[in-house]
Amino acid sequence: MNIKERIIDVFSHYEAGKYSNIALNDYFRENPNLPIKEKSFITEVFYGMIRKQMFLEYVLRTYTKKIEYPWLKNLLRLSLYQGLFMDSDEKGVVWEAVELTKNKYDKKVANFVNGVLRKIFREKNEIFNSLLNKKEYLLYSYPKWFYNKIKSDYPKNFKEILKTLKETPYLSIRINKLKYTEKEFLNLLNKLNIKILKQVDFVYYLSDGKILNTDEFKSGKLTVQDASSYIAAKNLNANKDDRILDACSAPGGKSMVIAESMNNTGEIISLDIHEHKIKLIKNNAENMGIKNVYPILHDARKINELNGEFDKILVDAPCSGFGVIRKKPEAIYNKTISNVEELARLQLDILNSASKKLKKGGILVYSTCTITKEENTANIRKFLETHSNFSVVETDIPKNVNFIKDKYNGINIFDNFLDAFYIIKLKKNS
Structure with a gap:
């Protein structure tokens, strides 16, 4: 099978409803003998087609009427991504697309493919310039509401942020x-x-x-593990024999960081609301030789019902996940501002509940893998307004990590390598 036919095959499973990572992993498991270079190319183009999905759709709508065959539409998407966003020879891209079309359909359809691709590649500068002036959100391949949201939240550097979130992850x-x-x-x-x-x-x-x-x-x-996740857990500054709560822990990566820093001493209670994720935490801990992590099935909104208090608490709250779009590119296409607002309410409920179980003098780290103000700065503002016994303390960020501080000294990590994260460190005063 031609490598581009393989990409179209994987993409069809994604379109049918599979998460991108599951579709790709399933395909590689079913085809275990693919050379590493082929796997790399399939991965790059497959995820690239998703990252640029809105832009590619716009271009096809502009230059074609209804395309009857899904396979053909995906071949055009693939070819456009190669020709417009990869260092590929445009003539070679067109030739291969035409040959693949001939093998599957007929000469008339092949001529259609040839004409569409040649015209788009010839007019690509006009396409980019027209979007730059009128519909810039499509140029970045984001929903309009999200583009406007990031522009409003980060007016000075929103373009850089939008661009970074669409880059290939490491x-x-x-x-x-x-x-x-x-x-x-x-x-x-x-x-x-x-x-x-x-x-x-x-x-x-x-x-x-x-x-x-x-x-x-x-x-x-x-x-x-991403360094942003690592930094959030590291900022608890866990000590030997501390009693620590990881409020929303699955799959357990942050709990493991804390456990290692404590050298398997003390006690880490790792909560999750889903039973299968509790098993995942246990398996990860066993595989890594961790002995001080104790997973518990529990709703983080009801932390105040747990026994005893904790020296330190990590609230890595459920969020919209816009900070990890590079790894889960389809996430941006199926959420709205109402989802963000709903999640913000959930996060604040968890934060309020967790604060009740923190010892006086204890540290609480609040983090999310997203970038909207509602889920980050606004939640901290609401929390501090109703919890005068809490204050913000300095977050420790490595010198080679790029970030922006908000008005409360919360950290927004925006780095070409790291996931975009929000981290703030709070202390419960006596």
Whole structure:
């Protein structure tokens, strides 16, 4: 099967309702003998088609009438993505699209494909310029409401933020210090000829994903985790024998960071509302040699019903997930501002509940993997207005991480490598 036919096949499963990562992982599992270069190309183009989905749809609507065949429409999307956003030879892209069409349909359809692609590539500068002046949200491939929201929330640098969220993500690996050393990890990278693109403490952004196939990864010496997630957990500054609550913990990555920093001492209560996620946390802890994490099935809105108080609490709240669009590009297409407002209310409920179980002098870290003011700064404003016994303390951010501070000194991470995150550190005063 031609590699572009494979991409169209995967994309059809995505269109049928599968999450992008599941569609791609299922396809690779069903086709285990694909060369690494082919897998990389399929991954790049498949996710690229989703990231630029609104733009590609607009261009096709502009230059064609109704396209009867879904397969043909996806071939055109794929070809346009290659020709407009990748370093591909446009003539070669057109030729291959025409040949594939001939094999599947007839010469008339092939001529249609040839004419559409050649005209679009010839007029591509006019297309980009017209959108820049009139419908810039389509140029970035965002819903209009989201484009306007980010423009309103971050007027000085909204274009940079929108662009960054659509970039290809890098694989980030964290060392499990209970099982593995940095020296051993660096030796492994050298052996596999993998380059470090960026390092944030013990999180490494890598040039290649083949490390996921190693015994070191499978045995829990290494784990996939973004540095933003790591920084949120690290800011608890967990001490030996602390009693800590991870309020919304699944799949458990932050709990593991806290556990490692405590060297398996103390107690970490990890909550989640879904039973299958509790099992996931347990499995991750066992694989990584973690012994001080105790997963509990519990609604984070009812933390005040738990026994005892906690020295420190992490509230990594359920959110709209707009900070991880690079990894889950379809997330932007199925949410509205009403979803954001609903989530903001849930987050504040969880934060209010958690505050009741924090000891005096204790630290509470609030974080989200999103960027809307409603879910971040506005929630902190509402919380501080009704909790005069809480104050903001300085968040520790590594020097090589780019961020913006809000009016409460909350941190908005906007970095070309890291997920976009909001993190703020609160102290309960006596």
